[in-house]
Amino acid sequence: MERTIRVLVAKPGLDGHDRGAKVIARALRDAGMEVIYTGLRQTPQQIVNAAIQEDVDCVAMSILSGAHNTLLPKVVDLLREEDASDILVVGGGVIPGEDIPFLKEKGISEIFTPGTPTDTTIEYIRNNIKRR
Amino acid sequence: MRLFVGFAKKMRESGGESMEIRERLLKGDKRAAARLITMIENNEAEAVEILKDMYGHTGKAYVIGITGPPGAGKSTLTDKLVKHLRKQNKKIAIIAVDPTSPFTGGAILGDRVRMGDLNTDPGVFIRSMGARGRLGGLSEATRAAVKVLDVYGADYIFIETVGVGQSEIDIVKTCDTTLMVMVPGLGDDIQTIKAGIMEIGDVFAVNKADRDGARRTITEINMMLDFNGGNWRPPVIPAVAINNEGIDDILEGIKNHMDHMKETGEFNKRRIANCKFEIIDLVRQRLMNTLLDKSKREKRINELSGMVASREMDPYTAQETIFNDIK
Numbered sequence: 001m002e003r004t005i006r007v008l009v010a011k012p013g014l015d016g017h018d019r020g021a022k023v024i025a026r027a028l029r030d031a032g033m034e035v036i037y038t039g040l041r042q043t044p045q046q047i048v049n050a051a052i053q054e055d056v057d058c059v060a061m062s063i064l065s066g067a068h069n070t071l072l073p074k075v076v077d078l079l080r081e082e083d084a085s086d087i088l089v090v091g092g093g094v095i096p097g098e099d100i101p102f103l104k105e106k107g108i109s110e111i112f113t114p115g116t117p118t119d120t121t122i123e124y125i126r127n128n129i130k131r132r
Numbered sequence: 133m134r135l136f137v138g139f140a141k142k143m144r145e146s147g148g149e150s151m152e153i154r155e156r157l158l159k160g161d162k163r164a165a166a167r168l169i170t171m172i173e174n175n176e177a178e179a180v181e182i183l184k185d186m187y188g189h190t191g192k193a194y195v196i197g198i199t200g201p202p203g204a205g206k207s208t209l210t211d212k213l214v215k216h217l218r219k220q221n222k223k224i225a226i227i228a229v230d231p232t233s234p235f236t237g238g239a240i241l242g243d244r245v246r247m248g249d250l251n252t253d254p255g256v257f258i259r260s261m262g263a264r265g266r267l268g269g270l271s272e273a274t275r276a277a278v279k280v281l282d283v284y285g286a287d288y289i290f291i292e293t294v295g296v297g298q299s300e301i302d303i304v305k306t307c308d309t310t311l312m313v314m315v316p317g318l319g320d321d322i323q324t325i326k327a328g329i330m331e332i333g334d335v336f337a338v339n340k341a342d343r344d345g346a347r348r349t350i351t352e353i354n355m356m357l358d359f360n361g362g363n364w365r366p367p368v369i370p371a372v373a374i375n376n377e378g379i380d381d382i383l384e385g386i387k388n389h390m391d392h393m394k395e396t397g398e399f400n401k402r403r404i405a406n407c408k409f410e411i412i413d414l415v416r417q418r419l420m421n422t423l424l425d426k427s428k429r430e431k432r433i434n435e436l437s438g439m440v441a442s443r444e445m446d447p448y449t450a451q452e453t454i455f456n457d458i459k
Contacts, residue, residue: 029238039245
């Protein structure tokens with residue numbers, strides 16, 4: 001049997017709008033993945049603790065507040081500190097194109113901006129998880 | 133040859149990894165616990181071998197089941213109960229079970245939403261599990277996860293499950309104390325007479341007790357419990373989990389049940405009964421897997437299903453046919 005992919009869908013920082021995160025969570029569920037949804041206003045440390053306890057293959061973060069350049073790399077750094085760099089990190093939300101190269105350089109594997117079909121995200125996660 | 137060398141190397145590495153997991157788990161390493169639970173969920177044979185080795189280290193944690201209808205406040209209540217226990221510096225693990233879609237195999241596991249601030253407490257380990265539609269496999273995987281978290285060193289393990297369906301009732305047979313969470317306004321007193329719910333709770337909490345109808349719900353549950361025999365009468369405790377009301381009373385109820393079990397010898401009896409259930413469940417699954425081994429028998433079963441649907445054969449004869457095939 002094929003291994004079930006586990007994804008943590010998280011909302012880092014202070015914006016209070018999680019419709020997008022929920023749409024993604026639902027789409028990943030419908031694609032046969034197990035989605036651990038953590039809710040709003042998570043700190044990078046909370047996200048990393050959850051990722052480790054849940055032993056996920058991927059952390060998918062939705063962020064609309066503009067703090068992506070601070071919060072997303074922080075999650076990657078904390079994962080590295082926990083020796084958990086084998087977890088794929090992706091982001092989505094309102095993120096200006098000029099910030100994307102910086103985020104990728106910091107270890108966020110892909111950024112999905114508004115209008116991305118959910119299939120694109122699903123396929124990306126399926127093809128890029130690092131473990132087994 | 134190169135293939136073989138690669139294989140041997142892989143075997144060595146995985147052997148090394150499983151040794152390492154054993155050692156790290158005994159030291160209370162969270163990543164090791166998390167990884168081993170994943171291996172169990174993915175039915176990796178290695179996981180069973182590790183559990184066999186580790187079994188002698190289990191049995192120390194006190195296991196509390198929390199069940200009740202969807203939306204009753206189980207996660208919120210668990211969050212508050214755990215916070216109170218953390219003040220006594222107890223190490224806690226929580227297994228939160230949510231349903232899996234029978235169509236896609238996917239799941240949204242959302243119990244962590246209500247436990248956000250437990251997340252940064254190093255003394256708390258939370259793991260969400262999806263039911264994954266395995267044949268009776270949910271209770272098996274949950275029981276295995278309990279063993280892992282026991283070795284990891286949890287003093288208390290909470291299993292939170294949606295209280296509908298047989299597999300959830302089965303999970304309760306893993307627990308030392310079961311807390312049934314009810315809410316006002318779910319139906320008339322006939323609901324409380326129905327089998328199942330009233331029989332598996334050792335402690336009852338009526339959450340959202342600030343709502344209309346709470347007193348009536350409490351009275352109805354009490355009336356039903358008065359009919360139950362046995363030497364333990366479950367308490368019925370009002371609570372408003374979100375406002376932290378009634379949490380101490382519930383913990384006291386759990387503590388009283390724990391003391392009662394230990395004083396009366398009921399604790400050992402229950403653990404033996406739980407082990408018996410586990411063994412039978414494992415045997416049943418092995419038998420089912422052997423009997424219904426898809427590659428061998430699925431075609432035959434499909435043929436018979438067609439015949440039963442068109443009334444050429446009855447299901448009882450179909451069952452006899454399958455059994456005769458196996459003999």
